[in-house]
Amino acid sequence: MVLDILIAVMVVSLIGAVLAALLTISEHFFANYGPCRININDERDVTVQGGKNLLSTLTAEKIFIPSACGGRGTCGLCKLTVLEGGGLLLPTEEPFLEKDEIESNVRLSCQVKVRNDLKIEIDPELFAVREYVCKCADIVDLTHDIKQFRFDLVEPDRMDFVPGQYIQLLSPVYKKGIEEVYRAYSISSDPQRADSIETIIRLVPGGICTTYCFEYLKVGDEVRLNGPYGDFRLSDTDAPIVFIAGGSGMAPIKCILHFMKNTGNKRKATYYFGANKVEELFLLDEMRQFEKELADFTFMPVVVADPDGEDWTGERGLVTDAVQRKVTNAPQCEAYLCGSPGMIDASIKVLTDLGMKEESVFYDKFA
Amino acid sequence: MNIGMEIQQAFVVCISAVFTQNILLTYFLGLCPFLGVSREVKTATGLGLAVVFVLTSTCMLNWLVYKYVLVPLGLEFFRFIIFIIVIAAFVQLVEMVIDRYSPSLYQKLGVFLPLITVNCAILGASLFMVIRDYSFIVTIGYGLGSGLGWLLAIIAMAGIRQRLANDRIPAGLQGPGITLIIAGLMALAFMGFSGVLQGR
Numbered sequence: 001m002v003l004d005i006l007i008a009v010m011v012v013s014l015i016g017a018v019l020a021a022l023l024t025i026s027e028h029f030f031a032n033y034g035p036c037r038i039n040i041n042d043e044r045d046v047t048v049q050g051g052k053n054l055l056s057t058l059t060a061e062k063i064f065i066p067s068a069c070g071g072r073g074t075c076g077l078c079k080l081t082v083l084e085g086g087g088l089l090l091p092t093e094e095p096f097l098e099k100d101e102i103e104s105n106v107r108l109s110c111q112v113k114v115r116n117d118l119k120i121e122i123d124p125e126l127f128a129v130r131e132y133v134c135k136c137a138d139i140v141d142l143t144h145d146i147k148q149f150r151f152d153l154v155e156p157d158r159m160d161f162v163p164g165q166y167i168q169l170l171s172p173v174y175k176k177g178i179e180e181v182y183r184a185y186s187i188s189s190d191p192q193r194a195d196s197i198e199t200i201i202r203l204v205p206g207g208i209c210t211t212y213c214f215e216y217l218k219v220g221d222e223v224r225l226n227g228p229y230g231d232f233r234l235s236d237t238d239a240p241i242v243f244i245a246g247g248s249g250m251a252p253i254k255c256i257l258h259f260m261k262n263t264g265n266k267r268k269a270t271y272y273f274g275a276n277k278v279e280e281l282f283l284l285d286e287m288r289q290f291e292k293e294l295a296d297f298t299f300m301p302v303v304v305a306d307p308d309g310e311d312w313t314g315e316r317g318l319v320t321d322a323v324q325r326k327v328t329n330a331p332q333c334e335a336y337l338c339g340s341p342g343m344i345d346a347s348i349k350v351l352t353d354l355g356m357k358e359e360s361v362f363y364d365k366f367a
Numbered sequence: 368m369n370i371g372m373e374i375q376q377a378f379v380v381c382i383s384a385v386f387t388q389n390i391l392l393t394y395f396l397g398l399c400p401f402l403g404v405s406r407e408v409k410t411a412t413g414l415g416l417a418v419v420f421v422l423t424s425t426c427m428l429n430w431l432v433y434k435y436v437l438v439p440l441g442l443e444f445f446r447f448i449i450f451i452i453v454i455a456a457f458v459q460l461v462e463m464v465i466d467r468y469s470p471s472l473y474q475k476l477g478v479f480l481p482l483i484t485v486n487c488a489i490l491g492a493s494l495f496m497v498i499r500d501y502s503f504i505v506t507i508g509y510g511l512g513s514g515l516g517w518l519l520a521i522i523a524m525a526g527i528r529q530r531l532a533n534d535r536i537p538a539g540l541q542g543p544g545i546t547l548i549i550a551g552l553m554a555l556a557f558m559g560f561s562g563v564l565q566g567r
Contacts, residue, residue, distance in 0.1 A: 008442055015436070015449060019456035030463040088474040091410045111478070113466070 039119045041127060048114060054082075055110040064129045064226065065122065071110035078109040084119035086112050125229070130156055132167075134223045137196060142282035145203040146248055148188070149213065150196055151223050158194040159228060161187055163259035164252045164336075164364070167197060167227030171209035174216045183209035186338070186364065187228065188251035190258040197225070202248040232364040234259065235334060239360065241267055242327055242335040244319060244347050246274035249339035250283065252364055256336070257290050257297070266295040270326070273301045274319025274343070278312050300326070319343070320350045330354035337363035370504070377508030380501070384512030386560035390488050391520040392553055397488025401521055402546050404482070411525035415518030417479040419511065421461075422492050425454045426510030429493040430503055443497075450493045451485065458484045488517055523553060 033050030038057070040046065046061050055071050055078050058064075067078040076096030086107055089097075093108045112118075134151035142148055153159060159167075168182040189198030204210045217223070234241075234256050243253045253271060260269070275281050287299040302315040302322040315322045327333065335351050337344050344363050351361055390396050397418070404414045429450050437443050458480050465477040483489060492513045496506045527549055536545050 004441075007440070008445060011436075011440055011442055012445055012448060015432075016452055019452055023456055023459055026460055026463055030467045087470055090474055090478045091413055092478050094410075095406070 033115050036114050037117045038114070039117070041121055041124065043127075050114045050116070052114060053110050054080075054107075054112040054114055054118070054120070057114050058109065062130060063122070063127065064131075065109055065126060067110060073108060073111050076108065079106050080109050080123075081105050081121040082107045082112055082118060083121060085116050086118065086120075087115065125162075125231075128160060129226060129229065130159070131224065131226045132156060132159065132197075134197070134225060136217055136219055136221045136223050139217070139219055142200065143280050146200060146282065147203075147214065148198060148200050148283075149217075150189070150198045151225065152196045153194075154222075159197060160194060161191065161228035162233050163187075163191050163255040164233040165228035165230040166232075166252070166364075167199070167225045168229065169199075169209060169213075170224040170226075171212040172224075174212050178208060181208050182226070183207075184229070186230075186232075186249075186251035186255070188254045190262070191255065192258070192262055200248045200251040200254075230364065232336075232338070232362060234265075234336070235362070237334065238267060239332060239334040240329065241269040242323065242330075242333050242351070243269065243271040243337075244274075244323060244335065244343075245271075245338040246319060246343060247280070247339065249337075249343075249364075249366065252338050253336065254283070254286070257294070260297075261290065261293050264295075268296040269294070270298045270300055272319050272323055272326075273299065274304070274322075275301065276304045278303055320346050323347065324350055324354065327351075327354055330356040334360045335362065337361065339366060341365050373502055373504045377505045379508075380505050381508035381512035381515075384509055385516040385519060386557065386563065389516040389520060389557050390492060390513045391517050392550070392557045394491065395550075395554075396491040397483075397486050397517055398550075400482055400486060401517075401524065401550070402543055404479075405521050405524040405528055405546070408522060408525045408529060411521045412518070413475055414479045414482065415514075415521045417476045418483055418486070418488065418517050418521075419514030420476070421454075421458060421480070421483055422489055422514035422517070423507065423510040424461075425450075425457055425489055426492055426496055426506050426513075427503070428453055428457060430496060430501075430506045433497055434503075446494070446497060447490075451490055454489055454493070455484050488513070520553065520557075524549065 031051045035047050036050040038046050038048060040063070048057050048061065053071060055065055055067060065078045065080060067075060071078070073092045079096075079101070082105055086105070089102065089107070090111050093111050094102075096108060097106055132153055133155045134153050136149065137152040138148075138150040140148040164186070166184045166186045168184050171181050171183060173180055185199040185201055187197055188200050189196065201210055201213050203214050232252060243256075245253045250273065257271075259265075260267070271287070273281070273287075281301050281303070284301070291297050291299055300315060300322065302317065302319045303312055304316070304318060330351060333356060335347070335356060337347050344365050348358070348361055348363070352358055384390065387393070391398070391401055400414060405411050432449060432453055433443075433446060437446055437449060442449075462477055462480040465473045465480075492510055496509055501509055524546070528546065531545065540548070
């Protein structure tokens with residue numbers, strides 16, 4: 001009886017082992033494509049071992065292409081342009097590509113196998129996305145539930161970003177039962193300081209990453225983040241600017257203001273900053289400093305609640321009310337909004353009612 | 368039984384596997400790719416042809432493994448595990464070879480191979496061939512017939528779904544819902560073949 005079981009187990013294992021060996025050997029012969037050179041955007045050459053799909057090959061080279069399905073060809077996000085060496089378009093890719101994309105050699109990188117030298121083109125912004133190891137250098141309380149964090153970049157030691165972009169911060173497993181997550185936060189720092197990243201975070205009750213930042217993260221801790229991402233940015237026009245952002249939505253606006261100062265941008269700009277109470281306003285000194293240093297910038301804090309005994313002489317009411325009262329030349333202006341979806345939708349409505357064109361409203365929704 | 372009679376039986380089994388005993392519409396095996404990859408006739412045909420090839424060749428392989436390895440060692444009860452690893456290894460090997468030597472064939476068929484590696488229709492056919500005690504030649508007919516039956520069913524389904532694309536379907540039934548209803552109706556229609564042939 002025992003012998004029977006032993007023989008059975010051995011035979012099955014043996015068959016498995018023989019087949020596995022066969023596969024390994026044939027993989028060595030058939031799937032060995034040798035070293036291949038991938039030329040990216042005519043800028044960089046990477047030499048890789050061929051045989052795997054392009055998506056995972058690029059990921060191994062720390063070039064992150066967004067993909068939601070993990071390379072199974074079902075999400076259609078990992079598109080990039082393969083100019084040379086990609087082979088024939090596969091039927092698994094076709095459903096995800098438009099006609100003009102097929103004509104311009106757009107492929108799903110998870111379906112393209114690296115068999116030979118390739119010449120590819122990827123969005124330069126994705127090309128710039130990296131994984132960073134940082135050190136938490138500074139934590140400042142701004143209000144009772146908003147803090148400003150500074151992370152010094154260690155490896156790589158600098159990040160080039162467009163003002164208005166965001167990073168994804170890794171919240172590690174800090175407590176049993178909590179999983180690793182990435183959360184997006186806009187960069188608030190001066191873009192001239194490429195060796196560190198500053199961001200403004202509001203505590204979300206029960207939020208995994210914000211709880212980590214507020215209760216566990218200490219100055220000196222190692223932090224991981226990747227980025228930069230996003231297409232929220234200042235346009236290249238001369239139109240007067242209306243910024244609207246409350247709470248931690250100040251982050252990308254502050255970054256853009258730094259940028260305007262650095263580049264000597266002379267555009268007229270007004271920043272409507274909404275808060276429920278006077279004590280929820282923050283970074284007022286910095287904003288007053290911008291008023292002095294920028295050519296034509298007005299900071300306009302707007303407070304909702306009745307200031308019982310508080311000394312408040314500024315604008316009152318909802319931020320959208322203030323915009324309605326103050327903005328008189330909406331059709332000529334551009335608006336940059338940042339904050340909760342509710343606030344953004346309400347602002348878009350007010351601005352378009354005032355006559356602003358919808359394509360002149362740019363926003364970054366914090367969902 | 369002489370060779371001539373066996374070939375004749377193989378032919379009957381093959382035809383009956385296509386129509387009356389259709390592995391998809393009678394046994395409802397291999398339903399996952401049937402629902403997932405039946406949006407276009409072109410891709411459905413590619414997948415179907417890959418199934419025909421894999422089904423036929425794995426049935427033959429598994430017959431040999433069963434007859435010359437499992438039966439002599441008295442390990443028939445292990446056929447589930449052994450069949451599935453033989454299928455997986457074979458499909459991987461074929462994919463590697465096609466990928467290397469024939470990019471155009473890979474483009475038409477190869478990409479579908481990983482999809483059907485662990486497909487229950489493939490394993491099901493190998494198990495049926497054991498249960499029904501087919502000889503080697505009949506097994507070839509059975510594998511080929513099952514594959515062709517699956518191909519026929521998925522092409523028909525893709526054709527129907529392409530026409531359906533412009534029709535108004537209630538929100539709750541869109542996607543898998545209406546597809547399963549169609550599959551059911553097709554199965555009923557295929558029952559009409561049952562009087563034609565009484566092959567085993």
